[in-house]
């Protein structure tokens with residue numbers, strides 16, 4: 001009984017996702033097709049890239065709202081460079097450096113000045129969004145070279161390059177977290193920062209590193225998105241970070257810090273993706289989709305809280 | 313079974329109660345009765361099931377079997393709130409107050425007097441003051457709890473319990489964090505609570521306290537009830553025998569001889585942190601155990617933290633191995649320092665993480681290359697260290713919070729053992745540890761000294777300081793009040809210096 005309880009608590013989200021997958025495969029025409037899966041993977045790639053690294057930052061005890069701003073602004077930097085030089089690798093490097101710089105800025109603000117991460121990154125979001133308007137001169141930007149659109153759209157073994165990049169990023173995040181000293185320090189920092197400090201962990205440095213990694217990942221996700229949509233536009237649209245955060249939370253990584261896993265986030269992302277894909281295939285009104293999605297998130301979080309309580 | 317323990321006075325009766333956690337039998341077939349107006353002590357080794365018994369009564373855990381009866385009627389305590397409604401309250405092993413709120417709000421939490429849905433602060437204040445007066449425990453209602461010393465914080469917890477019309481109060485190791493005179497005060501208070509008709513359950517590893525304060529003593533071992541007898545027939549020796557299952561032995565191992573006047577490993581000169589301590593001079597030689605004594609608040613932990621690099625100082629020098637010591641904690645660990653901090657919960661443990669990760673954390677560099685962990689080497693090292701401390705656990709992958717309090721303390725020893733440090737700073741190293749395990753910790757400390765480690769031992773237990781130190785430095789109000797050794801090192805001299813006020 002106890003053992004069954006522990007098992008459900010640990011793998012609950014995985015079980016639910018598999019059940020939903022089976023149910024959809026049995027009831028829905030067009031769900032269990034290679035074409036559909038390939039599309040789902042491609043659509044989820046940007047969320048997965050950012051969510052894997054938001055998982056790390058969350059475990060370290062921080063939250064980062066500025067993921068959206070980096071996601072919007074970094075591809076603008078890439079396209080400015082690309083438009084000026086026609087050099088795509090240089091454009092990618094520029095976007096990554098921009099992401100890294102924004103992440104370092106977040107990390108330094110949060111860890112050195114000890115400002116609550118939610119509030120600090122809300123503030124830096126506006127700065128980063130503003131920087132996006134500046135570099136793009138407030139206009140929609142399009143790539144000039146033929147290579148840029150291929151960044152996300154090349155095919156390899158039947159999957160898009162965007163999908164392959166997301167696989168690589170998920171694996172990197174997961175390995176960092178579970179196989180390295182850095183990962184241990186992340187768990188320690190989020191679980192009990194004072195105990196981590198006493199144990200010799202450089203807590204500010206760990207926090208800065210998690211922000212820097214996350215913003216770099218968000219920049220890569222942004223470049224992929226712009227390559228896929230053949231454009232980038234300055235805006236102050238926060239929606240991306242909420243899609244990313246939802247995957248992290250539904251997966252079961254604790255917002256309190258010190259607890260969680262990248263695989264959980266991946267499962268959480270696919271849970272949400274299958275659900276909305278099922279809705280679409282059944283042609284359910286998008287308004288109802290939203291309502292039901294919200295309800296399901298509440299249930300997921302509620303079940304998590306309930307099992308946590310009853311395991312005691 | 314139930315009839316044999318219950319009687320007309322019993323407030324709360326447990327009959328055939330058991331509790332399993334996965335494969336661990338924390339309690340099996342416990343039948344016990346708690347009476348109003350009596351102090352009932354629970355003793356037993358770390359992991360014997362004392363805290364678990366309390367948690368069943370408080371609705372924190374639910375029994376796997378057996379029945380609980382209140383006033384002779386069977387009840388089921390579904391959750392902590394239900395226990396509170398029944399008047400069953402606990403003073404936790406680790407306090408659970410809101411540190412940023414004031415005394416009044418902490419005491420009144422959840423029981424604020426309200427008028428039309430709004431909190432009536434004046435009436436709440438009056439209710440809080442009434443409780444303080446009734447039990448003669450006065451505190452400033454507006455003081456912020458986080459600023460209070462530990463003993464006062466505990467009073468806040470107790471007042472909170474009393475303001476909830478408690479009928480039964482569980483104290484789980486309440487004196488573990490208190491200085492001797494504060495502990496004495498608390499024991500007086502507990503007697504007063506019993507005199508006022510409360511049933512009191514008292515859990516402690518201090519056998520003298522138990523003998524002094526309780527009416528009835530129950531010994532638990534490995535989750536089973538060994539005996540329940542009146543305190544008047546028990547002695548220190550019978551309790552030690554009951555708890556450990558072995559005959560009474562002297563607590564302290566023979567100390568290795570003090571090292572000859574070699575060069576000190578650590579030398580502290582005129583160390584000052586304004587408002588905390590001033591002009592501290594201190595030396596520890598390899599192989600020497602130096603006791604750092606003093607009252608709670610004298611600055612002992614702060615001096616230790618300064619040496620370890622966890623507290624910034626304003627002036628003075630620290631030399632390690634003849635060289636000036638600077639830099640962050642990380643550097644000092646790499647040079648061969650280790651610290652077992654005072655509060656395992658706040659400063660040392662990651663309760664939600666595996667035991668293994670808790671033990672290995674400061675020394676991951678030894679098990680990794682370019683940050684990549686060699687988990688096999690790590691596990692082998694941790695297994696040896698855990699075995700050396702006689703820690704009781706299911707698997708190294710279990711979460712740290714599944715261990716009993718004393719076994720959690722052993723995690724910290726296992727951690728220090730992996731480090732094989734040259735200087736070990738042990739701040740209250742036996743807090744919450746049972747008599748048998750205390751002895752093994754003392755042996756461990758003596759052995760480390762014999763192997764040439766320098767040891768700085770901080771303890772509020774005077775016997776521990778006396779039984780284990782080659783030399784004692786007494787702090788009083790942030791200054792060195794005395795350095796005692798040889799014939800000058802007597803219990804009386806230490807206590808006098810501690811109270812001297814620097």
Ligand SMILES: Nc1ncnc2c1ncn2[C@@H]1O[C@H](COP(=O)(O)OP(=O)(O)OP(=O)(O)O)[C@@H](O)[C@H]1O
Nearest residue numbers: 333338358359360361362363364714715716717718
């Ligand atoms: N939540 C839990 N999950 C799994 N095992 C647990 C849990 N809580 C306690 N245990 C186990 O139950 C046993 C009894 O633990 P308990 O905390 O009651 O001991 P204790 O007598 O209070 O010891 P101590 O003197 O060290 O505080 C221990 O073996 C402990 O590891």
Ligand SMILES: [Mg+2]
Nearest residue numbers: 362363716717
């Ligand atoms: Mg206990």
